[in-house]
Amino acid sequence: MSEQQLSLDDVYRLAYECMKANGCNHENATALAETMTAAERDLCHAHGLFRLPGYAASLKSGKVKGDAKPTIKKIAPAVLQLDAHNGYAPLALKQAKQPLADCTKENGIAAMALIRVHHFAALWMEIEALANLGLAAFAFTAYKPAVAPPGGSKPFFGTNPMAFGWPRSGKPPMVFDQASAAMARGEVMIAARDGRTLPEGVGIDKNGQPTTDPDEVLKGAMLTFGGYKGASIALMIELLVGPLIGEHASFEAALNDNNDGGPPQGGELLIAIDPTKFGHPDDPYQHAERLFDELLSQPGTRLPAARRYANREKTEKQGVTVPQSLLEKIKSLR
Amino acid sequence: MSEQQLSLDDVYRLAYECMKANGCNHENATALAETMTAAERDLCHAHGLFRLPGYAASLKSGKVKGDAKPTIKKIAPAVLQLDAHNGYAPLALKQAKQPLADCTKENGIAAMALIRVHHFAALWMEIEALANLGLAAFAFTAYKPAVAPPGGSKPFFGTNPMAFGWPRSGKPPMVFDQASAAMARGEVMIAARDGRTLPEGVGIDKNGQPTTDPDEVLKGAMLTFGGYKGASIALMIELLVGPLIGEHASFEAALNDNNDGGPPQGGELLIAIDPTKFGHPDDPYQHAERLFDELLSQPGTRLPAARRYANREKTEKQGVTVPQSLLEKIKSLR
Numbered sequence: 001m002s003e004q005q006l007s008l009d010d011v012y013r014l015a016y017e018c019m020k021a022n023g024c025n026h027e028n029a030t031a032l033a034e035t036m037t038a039a040e041r042d043l044c045h046a047h048g049l050f051r052l053p054g055y056a057a058s059l060k061s062g063k064v065k066g067d068a069k070p071t072i073k074k075i076a077p078a079v080l081q082l083d084a085h086n087g088y089a090p091l092a093l094k095q096a097k098q099p100l101a102d103c104t105k106e107n108g109i110a111a112m113a114l115i116r117v118h119h120f121a122a123l124w125m126e127i128e129a130l131a132n133l134g135l136a137a138f139a140f141t142a143y144k145p146a147v148a149p150p151g152g153s154k155p156f157f158g159t160n161p162m163a164f165g166w167p168r169s170g171k172p173p174m175v176f177d178q179a180s181a182a183m184a185r186g187e188v189m190i191a192a193r194d195g196r197t198l199p200e201g202v203g204i205d206k207n208g209q210p211t212t213d214p215d216e217v218l219k220g221a222m223l224t225f226g227g228y229k230g231a232s233i234a235l236m237i238e239l240l241v242g243p244l245i246g247e248h249a250s251f252e253a254a255l256n257d258n259n260d261g262g263p264p265q266g267g268e269l270l271i272a273i274d275p276t277k278f279g280h281p282d283d284p285y286q287h288a289e290r291l292f293d294e295l296l297s298q299p300g301t302r303l304p305a306a307r308r309y310a311n312r313e314k315t316e317k318q319g320v321t322v323p324q325s326l327l328e329k330i331k332s333l334r
Numbered sequence: 335m336s337e338q339q340l341s342l343d344d345v346y347r348l349a350y351e352c353m354k355a356n357g358c359n360h361e362n363a364t365a366l367a368e369t370m371t372a373a374e375r376d377l378c379h380a381h382g383l384f385r386l387p388g389y390a391a392s393l394k395s396g397k398v399k400g401d402a403k404p405t406i407k408k409i410a411p412a413v414l415q416l417d418a419h420n421g422y423a424p425l426a427l428k429q430a431k432q433p434l435a436d437c438t439k440e441n442g443i444a445a446m447a448l449i450r451v452h453h454f455a456a457l458w459m460e461i462e463a464l465a466n467l468g469l470a471a472f473a474f475t476a477y478k479p480a481v482a483p484p485g486g487s488k489p490f491f492g493t494n495p496m497a498f499g500w501p502r503s504g505k506p507p508m509v510f511d512q513a514s515a516a517m518a519r520g521e522v523m524i525a526a527r528d529g530r531t532l533p534e535g536v537g538i539d540k541n542g543q544p545t546t547d548p549d550e551v552l553k554g555a556m557l558t559f560g561g562y563k564g565a566s567i568a569l570m571i572e573l574l575v576g577p578l579i580g581e582h583a584s585f586e587a588a589l590n591d592n593n594d595g596g597p598p599q600g601g602e603l604l605i606a607i608d609p610t611k612f613g614h615p616d617d618p619y620q621h622a623e624r625l626f627d628e629l630l631s632q633p634g635t636r637l638p639a640a641r642r643y644a645n646r647e648k649t650e651k652q653g654v655t656v657p658q659s660l661l662e663k664i665k666s667l668r
Contacts (some may be wrong), residue, residue, distance in 0.1 A: 108410030226560025
């Protein structure tokens, strides 16, 4: 597979210009390019340039507004609602961060419901941004049905990621961001593109039978991680980003989507926590460091995101490689 | 194995009198007996009368105060701290419910940090109580190290359950309560007592080797459900009930425990959400029912806790069976 070496600046420019050329205003193109560049930087290709064609398609179809201006209002003392007005999540999240942090520092805990938003990226980005303001935070989002419930045979849950982060002083935060699907859908798509088979237990074909063929899984359904326990988490996420905030659950997102290849309309829920407001008699951050030290004293262990941060250190110097076929596809979009 | 049939009233009386005889005041004995009876009623034996000897031991050793009076204070507009003053969780949680509900209805979202509390029961009980007040809620708690981190070989995480609930009108709430361990420690203990082997993947022996022998797992370590994803959740729970609220993480709880067989001192975190305060343009509860209906339209599926509620319906009429050996042990405690 032929590949090309790009600096992170090249990645950013490529993404920005493509989004601009396809109808985004400067603010949206900037936020999208930052998001895709951050994904490439951490070698999370499934949320990087790989998404550009989908973003472009959803601008072209008119499903997503490239000039959307998010608005934020306080709907309860500790609850903010961000209406993305059918724009993409990255600009919404960029503008959400500071108001949510302020509300959290005021109340100790606060939530932000993002509605009419089109999410197509990784959750660790918003969690990392909040952690860099000293906050622990959860993020949840859903998607279109891709994952079968236990006992069932048809997609019902989205891949439904949940992320959580904890701030660390002088170090990148502890962050995990994990699909309640056994594998992220983007990874299954990349396995299909690259002709690789999947591990056992990731999915079933359209007849409900186990398979390791990513194309068959994309036509059938994925399974949750950890069996029924992963499914409980998937169901919790449906409730939090659908019925709780008045947005589409996955099955509703599918009913309302035009299948242009871009992200459907959906919701996201952020819950942020100010660790200095929970009554710790000493320093909660230092206490957490003792916990991490104890964990890492066992040989062979690491913290979530350690690999991602190691990738980051490398790519910030060396840049990244991008498949030639993807670059050509991106060029054809302009 | 010889067993005896008891009504739920018998179970309650047995638990109440045993706790009273071992030094609990009326309020604590009542809350403990209610908790153990609810567990037996739902056929969650691992949190039922099975726990009585441990409760009694921790009263005898003086580790837990049978006459503790929990106190609650607001430490931020949306954060309450409950100090259990080294009492058991059930009385603390009984008194926590209404203040947390009030704070949640005021702010939309609120948290309660429970400190100096000794937790030895299931989390679904507090979640069900909050759901019955119309609230969605999360609960988290830790324990002493029992679960090895990925790549490691020694216990570090507690079994670290996480529970979540969503209220349903005219029906018992949707609730799940799941250990981040592949199996609840109480179940491993019961398998050991009954001489049963464990499924693959539940644990490792003291040399870090996989085993299905529950006695070996109790000497070695359990594993998390779903591999590293379950471990991320276990780590999140350590942070939420340790460093966040100024209580013991699992490894600290172990260092401070007298190993009398009762629950160590630890923390619990509750986060409650008022679904009517999150901006749903219509009715969030009805919206959730449409989600549940869609899920259950797939043959073979069920909601979390469905089995527990079915057990409840049966035992409320028929009572429960209790092993004779356990009854004799309980009698010897008085």
